[in-house]
Amino acid sequence: MIIINDDQFFCSHFMPLFARVFDEQSCRVYVVSRNSGYRSVIEQAGFCFIPVSVRRGMGDVWHNLLFYLQLIRLYAVYRPQVVLLISLKIIVFGSMAAYFFPALRVLNYFSGLGHVFLLPERHWMRKAIHRLLWLIGRRKHNWYLFETPDDQQLIHRIINTSRDHHVVMWGLGVPLEEFFFTSLPDQQPLVILFPARIISTKGLFELHELARCFQQEWQGKVKFLLAGKLDRYNPAYIHPTQLQALLIPGYVEWLGYVQDMAACYAKADMVILLSYREGIPRVLMEACAAGRPIITFDVPGCRECVKEGENGFLIPFGDIAGLHEKINVLITHPELRLAMGRASRQLAEERFDILQSAARWRTLLDKHIGG
Numbered sequence: 001m002i003i004i005n006d007d008q009f010f011c012s013h014f015m016p017l018f019a020r021v022f023d024e025q026s027c028r029v030y031v032v033s034r035n036s037g038y039r040s041v042i043e044q045a046g047f048c049f050i051p052v053s054v055r056r057g058m059g060d061v062w063h064n065l066l067f068y069l070q071l072i073r074l075y076a077v078y079r080p081q082v083v084l085l086i087s088l089k090i091i092v093f094g095s096m097a098a099y100f101f102p103a104l105r106v107l108n109y110f111s112g113l114g115h116v117f118l119l120p121e122r123h124w125m126r127k128a129i130h131r132l133l134w135l136i137g138r139r140k141h142n143w144y145l146f147e148t149p150d151d152q153q154l155i156h157r158i159i160n161t162s163r164d165h166h167v168v169m170w171g172l173g174v175p176l177e178e179f180f181f182t183s184l185p186d187q188q189p190l191v192i193l194f195p196a197r198i199i200s201t202k203g204l205f206e207l208h209e210l211a212r213c214f215q216q217e218w219q220g221k222v223k224f225l226l227a228g229k230l231d232r233y234n235p236a237y238i239h240p241t242q243l244q245a246l247l248i249p250g251y252v253e254w255l256g257y258v259q260d261m262a263a264c265y266a267k268a269d270m271v272i273l274l275s276y277r278e279g280i281p282r283v284l285m286e287a288c289a290a291g292r293p294i295i296t297f298d299v300p301g302c303r304e305c306v307k308e309g310e311n312g313f314l315i316p317f318g319d320i321a322g323l324h325e326k327i328n329v330l331i332t333h334p335e336l337r338l339a340m341g342r343a344s345r346q347l348a349e350e351r352f353d354i355l356q357s358a359a360r361w362r363t364l365l366d367k368h369i370g371g
Helices: 007-021 039-044 061-078 088-098 124-136 149-159 204-213 240-246 261-266 282-290 320-332 334-351 354-369
Strands: 030-033 048-051 082-086 105-110 142-146 166-168 190-195 222-227 252-254 270-273 294-297 312-315
Touching: 007 030, 007 039, 007 354, 030 061, 039 048, 061 088, 082 088, 082 354, 088 105, 088 124, 105 354, 124 149, 142 149, 149 166, 190 261, 190 282, 204 222, 204 240, 204 252, 204 320, 222 261, 261 282, 270 282, 270 320, 282 294, 282 334, 294 320, 312 320, 320 334
Parallel strands: 030 048, 082 105, 105 142, 142 166, 190 222, 190 270, 222 252, 270 294, 294 312
Antiparallel strands: none
16 A cells, blocks of 8 residues: 555656556555546556545645545555655554554655655654654654665664664656667757746745846847746645746746656756755756756755766755856856766666666565565
């Protein structure tokens, strides 16, 4: 049983992987999520879909209580062998519900630590989450899955459980046949792609500051394209009126939600992401697979996708001058863009092939399901 708070998120991030993990397997897999219109897509892929009253973000007391009771009922009725909980809120509710079923094996997947772990440690919300995670850590049949060693170390300090129950999965991977290597376009102005949801913690305000500070130097030479959807359920939500204030016609433009990201990377000369913290971001794995040089902050998750000076540049967090310098290096050296693009593809083949990720998941699940 896979429990996740958003059916679209499951389709975009997890379904390509789990369709391969469970291909030709005899077990039945339930996907438990809110139904926002992707139920038929999930069922056509061979999964059984169960809708629940889960809301992203903090939610209200009534919906949170209803969701918690629904989970207890689902565990009792369907009696799954293994439950996979994805994202922090689901981990808290799903593991607390599992206390009523001591033998149930629960895999807690930290796909990214989210907004809470960007708050100061003394903040009441972060202290509350720390306490809940510590309590979850006392449950015997809980395991903890992470995308990066940084996340593993942080959560281990909180829950203080045996490292035998910790596994670093190194991201979900990307299908290399879908995000294939393409040559860099011959175009002016150069396109710098910013693929991310429209929330502040992805670095939208830092991008605006960068573009505005050097507009006189860059306009006509480069164009920044934002590709991503608004996310009103995220605490770092940027309102459409705020977004409009960050755009500059002909220079910084928003494409909205892009369905065909492979084509989007093919039209870009480089990719930039200024997140505050990530798991291993899918967009940077895709950018590597497409053969694009990457510029990103040197923060957990993002640093896993860049070999400094080989396929891109890691910039100290918040260093606008450093971003300006390295973007100029790529603008003025087309041969370096080509070399870094080839190095990105090689890195994707070494680290981010979805088939390698599927093999790691099969090995993990074999231990818990038994073949």
